[in-house]
Amino acid sequence: IQPSLRRSPSSSSSLIMRGGFTKKQSGPARPQKAKKRLTPTSSPDALLRDRHMAAVRDAISSQVPGLLDSLDSRGFAVCDNFLPPDTVLEMLKEADSLRTRQKMVASQSSRWNETLGKVERYEKRNVLSTNIVGGESYFDAPRLTEYCVTLVSSIPALVNARFPDVSLCERLHTNKLAVCLGDGSYYDKHYDNSGGGDLRKLTAILYLQDNWTPARAGHLRMFLPSSTNASVDAELPYVDIEPLGGRLVLFWSDIMVHSVCESFAFSEADHRWALTVWLHTTDASLIKFDDRMEARHFPDLGASALGLEG
Numbered sequence: 001i002q003p004s005l006r007r008s009p010s011s012s013s014s015l016i017m018r019g020g021f022t023k024k025q026s027g028p029a030r031p032q033k034a035k036k037r038l039t040p041t042s043s044p045d046a047l048l049r050d051r052h053m054a055a056v057r058d059a060i061s062s063q064v065p066g067l068l069d070s071l072d073s074r075g076f077a078v079c080d081n082f083l084p085p086d087t088v089l090e091m092l093k094e095a096d097s098l099r100t101r102q103k104m105v106a107s108q109s110s111r112w113n114e115t116l117g118k119v120e121r122y123e124k125r126n127v128l129s130t131n132i133v134g135g136e137s138y139f140d141a142p143r144l145t146e147y148c149v150t151l152v153s154s155i156p157a158l159v160n161a162r163f164p165d166v167s168l169c170e171r172l173h174t175n176k177l178a179v180c181l182g183d184g185s186y187y188d189k190h191y192d193n194s195g196g197g198d199l200r201k202l203t204a205i206l207y208l209q210d211n212w213t214p215a216r217a218g219h220l221r222m223f224l225p226s227s228t229n230a231s232v233d234a235e236l237p238y239v240d241i242e243p244l245g246g247r248l249v250l251f252w253s254d255i256m257v258h259s260v261c262e263s264f265a266f267s268e269a270d271h272r273w274a275l276t277v278w279l280h281t282t283d284a285s286l287i288k289f290d291d292r293m294e295a296r297h298f299p300d301l302g303a304s305a306l307g308l309e310g
């Protein structure tokens, strides 16, 4: 069975970018050179860049090791105040300026169309997104770009040391900055890894919205891997995670089913912002497919795919 047929809807992130940038481009240095550049220079831009990357690196080295136990036992981990509030606010301002400058587009996803018998693309209602690409676009969103680059250069070593069957790549990643504009916007249940050669292995989401309140809702609903002896009809257990600004959520892209609950915005300040970085594995054979979980969460899809392929 083609895994790609069995994964729907999946989140979209077609663009693969390198962790670092080439010399010609104006973004931050390649990871291995970043240290050298931390020495103060006279350029205010370079100082801001180095300070921000150092803050993200510090957050990773101090927080991520403590998240690995939870990642191991539950498939996901949550870290509050991953970055200092003023850093998150700076990133939020940058993100919102991408929105107001109309650099974000209607976010797409894919789902199984039973009638057509194929996976179809569709626009998520009231959700805009963009990819952070660096290079010439670095100055559109310098702090967001530096955040993505630093994650991909610093997280893999920590995760790989703990999980030998993960092999995260320190160079390639995909990312997405997304904003839910409210009015009940939501994401259907999905796996991030959409199969068919998708190398995404670890999802890291940083929420940016300020002063979240329960009325805004928009929880990330994380379905828990069920025990092997649970009956097929048993309730699917889940945890609802509030999208609090500064909160980092890590989970396995290939095995964790999740959705985003309806969110509401009473003003533009209430928009729900998420910056997602997907870390890739270097070895496609390490992507896991749990047929049982897929059948339980997507029974129609599983039957269709089986029918098609069989």
Ligand SMILES: O=C(O)CCC(=O)C(=O)O
Binding pocket: 011, 012, 176, 178, 187, 192, 205, 219, 220, 243, 258, 259, 260, 274, 276
């Ligand atoms: O924003 C979130 O909480 C999750 C988003 C998500 O599931 C995705 O982009 O694939």
Ligand SMILES: [Fe+2]
Binding pocket: 011, 190, 191, 192, 258
């Ligand atoms: Fe997702």
